Amino acid sequence: MAQLDTLDLLVLVALLIGTAAYFTKGTYWGVPKDPYAASFTGANGAKAGKTRNILEKMDETGKNTVVFYASQTGTAEDYASRLAKEGSSRFGLKTMVADLEDYDYENLDTFPPDKVAMFVLATYGEGEPTDNAVDFYEFITGEDVSFSGGGDTEGQPLSDLKFVAFGLGNNTYEHYNALVRRVNTALIKLGAQRISAAGEGDDGAGTMEEDFLAWKEPMWSELAETMKLEEREAVYEPVFGITEREDMNPDTNEVYLGEPNKNHLEGTQRGPFNSHNPYVAPIVESREVFTVNDRNCLHMEIDVSGSNLPYQTGDHVAVWPTNAGREVDRFLNILGLLDRRHTVISVKGLDPTARVPFPTPTTYDAATRYHMEICGPVSRQFVASLAPFAPDEASKAEMARLGEDKDYFKEKVSDQYLNIAQLLERVCEAKWTNVPFSIMMESIQKLQPRYYSISSSSLVQKTRISITAVVEEVRVAGSKPNIVKGVTTNYLLALKQKQHGEPDPDPHGLTYAITGPRNKYDGCHVPVHVRHSNFKLPSDPAKPVIMVGPGSGVAPFRGFVQERAAQAKAGEKVGKTILFYGCRKPSEDFLYKDEWDTYKQALGDSFELFTAFSRETSQKVYVQQRLAEQASVVNELLQQKGNFYVCGDASNMAREVHAMLGQIVAEQRGLSLEKGEEIVKSMRSSNQYQEDVWS
DSSP: OOOOOHHHHHHHHHHHHHHHHHHHTTTTTOOOOOTTSSOOOOSSSOOTTSOOBHHHHHHHHTOSEEEEEEOSSSHHHHHHHHHHHHHHHHHOOOEEEEEGGGSBOTTGGGOOTTOEEEEEEEEETTTEEOGGGHHHHHHHTOTTOOOTTOOOGGGOTTTTOEEEEEEEEOTTSSSTTHHHHHHHHHHHHTTOEEOSOOEEEETTTTOHHHHHHHHHHHHHHHHHHHHTOOOOOOOOOOSEEEEEOTTOOTTSTTSOSSOSSHHHHTTOOOSOOBTTBOEEEEEEEEEEOOOSSSOOEEEEEEEOTTTTOOOOTTOEEEEOOOOOHHHHHHHHHHTTOGGGTTOEEEEEESSTTOOOSSOSSEEHHHHHHHTBOTTSOOOHHHHHHHGGGOSSHHHHHHHHHHHHOHHHHHHHTGGGTOOHHHHHHHHOSSOOTTSOHHHHHHHSOBOOOEEEEBOSOTTTOTTEEEEEEEOOEEEEOSSSOEEEEOHHHHHHHHHHHHHTTOSSOOGGGOOOOTTOGGGTTTTTEEEEEEEOOSOOOOSSTTSOEEEEOOGGGGHHHHHHHHHHHHHHHTTOOOOOEEEEEEESOTTTOOTTTTHHHHHHHHHGGGEEEEEEESSSSSSOOOHHHHHHHTHHHHHHHHHTTOEEEEEEEIIIIIHHHHHHHHHHHHHHHTOOHHHHHHHHHHHHHTTSEEEEEEO
């Protein structure tokens, strides 16, 4: 028998260890996983390692109502939570909130008739499902959908499923509320019983909240009648229990001071980096690109080298903001928490399906500064829920009136763009010490990352992401004028000021904890992740492109042109590249004015820039007018199968450009306007016409 040498023994031992690991699954040496160690998912979803069987989950936790949500920015999740709370407090329903991506749906055909499913579904982009709803959407609308019992469409497999549905959409997009409409149709086709009409909220018209409130009241009435529910007086029942930890010091390393997960708490960054786990990236360059003193537009370069955080030209970068110190102080002060801002608190869900929306233990200050959207709009329902906790009877009556009278609420709150702390200050200057912090956690959305079109080419800048961001500000007229500042853009402006030598930056009177929790963002760092976009150049650079991007809408087109210029320099054949750009005055806000000449040198006659200036003369000129002036060229390139891109304001500019293109196609081809619009619609369907727009 041959002797085993050292290498043979090592290989044999390794095989034995591997075999043991496979069959024991780490039983003997496994370490319990911290839920925040790698990522932090939705506040109410199923925890990692738990069942993906929603009926099993409902039975385990004694629930008879599940509220599913499809959410991209957190609004649909917030509405789902509000429905669940109201169903519990008003009707005694045993409710749970569920992230659509946390469960499988093959067993919906066994959904019991004494339970209810609610769907709160946001439509993303051009009629697309939100990221967390893709699998559910593809399953429920699929032609070959099949369930655990073997049923198909013809057999009405969901005949026992009772459901209600509310959609969140924006009428400035062509496929308004497409997700809720398609899911509603699919469920009914499969035999499900819808209780009450499906509701639709319109963010484009600014009526989302009122649309939701108008829908839910008749829905509750019909649901109560169908399920034989009895309404009771609604009493606040906390979802979260909050304990002040006098035994803990905020400086100890187990207390979260704004870190999104345990890796960040321990000072390490580990991918994958995504919407649950940001990469803290250095800002290597920042500059002002406007040339006026009363407005700001920032250009920033973010270094992602070493992060394995890839991006493609046309993608979006998400910036994770912090709230301004002034608003954090205001919020904590009105609640009487200013002196206890650094008190350590532990938060736990009082229901087995509730999940705390940020890692704990933490502090009041950290939760408010890094995790709660305290500067966001306020809902009437939220205001009404705070009335019982008012400091005095007059304040209680005022809060009740604001919650009940939508016109009064619009005048006093919505039209003034008040956040919750500003509203409480105006109603009563005394401290609102009776308000439980838990109701604030439950009613205020999580602070969401803000997305920006990347303004660089991944071909040219593989590890440096460019951002182009106009610093936002809304001035509200009135006896008590209010100036609303953009949360993230002013945070970025503070970072830019810091990088340029200002020791204590305070853009527009705002201060930020720009060094981050425990100074982990020091040296001008910002937490980011990348979101994939379908807004892409054609794979063949010889294909012509037409781009329309006024203002900061030019951001992705800087990346597009930058890429095509690099391809031309490399000897590739690059097709016609036309950009329609607009701003107020060339002397004030002409973005990247000097760069376009550089790209022109590389691209030659294949690149043309057409400009529209709206304030240069008494005659206002907009990009759609320049488009009309170049109708012949535009139509010719479209007939060559050139791609057409629009980026910017959805409510006005994008609509008018869309209408103008329909006119151009009709007139240039001798067709009716209706036929021209039909061709443009077909271009959208085939991705020849692409939009990256916002409202």
